[in-house]
Amino acid sequence: MPTPLPSLDKTYFDAVYQANADPWSFSSSVYEQEKYRDTLAALPKSQYQSAFEIGCSIGVLTEQLAARCQQLxxxxxxxxxxxxxRKRLANNPDVTIRLMRIPDEFPANTFDLILLSEVGYYFALPDLARVRQLLIDHLIPGGQLLLVHWTPFVHDYPLTGxxxxxxxxxxxQSGGPLAHLTHKRAATYRLDLFQKKAET
Incomplete structure (x- = not known):
């Protein structure tokens, strides 16, 4: 059985961005544009009060998401x-761009929307377990969690989408804290929307 891969860290991503300022072609890829449309279409509310996007990269999706969020x-x-x-979002004072290494760093505030898009498979399972608990803890009751990930196998990622x-x-399952609202599977990505259950 192969040894599980560790979580990918800052060194990995720094090297990726040093080689290419837009390594996944966020600005030009048809795949990305179609996925962004599905991502935004999956959100049932026209506006969210406080949203958290993990893995914003150069801010292409961030810019589109900002129109739906009072604070992001x-x-x-x-x-x-x-x-x-920061340059892309310079004219939007309601967006805060920050360096943060999840799960070792995490904001103290709570959110009614959290987006984890093309990020989860960078974590080894123990770290993803920490991430999952943090996301649940920092969602308000009724808050929504949207996951969107590439599904084909990538050899240097610890997990698949x-x-x-x-x-x-x-x-x-079994009285867990999340309800599953929406599922979509495209040719090479998967989208699932969850909502935190009301506390009892």
Whole structure:
């Protein structure tokens, strides 16, 4: 049985962005544009009061998401793409761009929307378990959690997109804290929307 891969860290992402300022072609990829449309279409509310985007990179999706959020905190583990994100969002005072290494760092406030898009498979399972608990703890009751991930296998990622989503699906079973609202599977990505149950 192969040895599980560790979580990918700042060193990995710094090297990726040093080689290419837009390594996943967020600005130009048809795949990304279609996925962004599905991401925004999956959100049932026209406006969210306080949102948290993990892995904002150069801020392409952040810019689109900001129109639906009164306040948006967008973070990334590498400082290199954040300069571009700050420039892109410079005219939007309701967006805060911050360097943050999840799960070792996490904001203290709570949110009614958290977006984990193309990030979960960078974590080894023990770290993803910490991430999952933090996300649940920092969602208000009725708050929504949207996961969107590439599903094909990538050799240097600790997990696949399906493994990430299935891990979160466990929290919808046997009285778990999340309800599952929406599922969509495209050719190469998966989207699942969850909502935190009211506290009893």
């Amino acid at each position: 905190l967008a973070v990334d583990a590498s400082e290199l793409p954040l300069e571009a994100a 399906d493994q990430v989503h299935d891990f979160f699906m466990e929290c919808t």
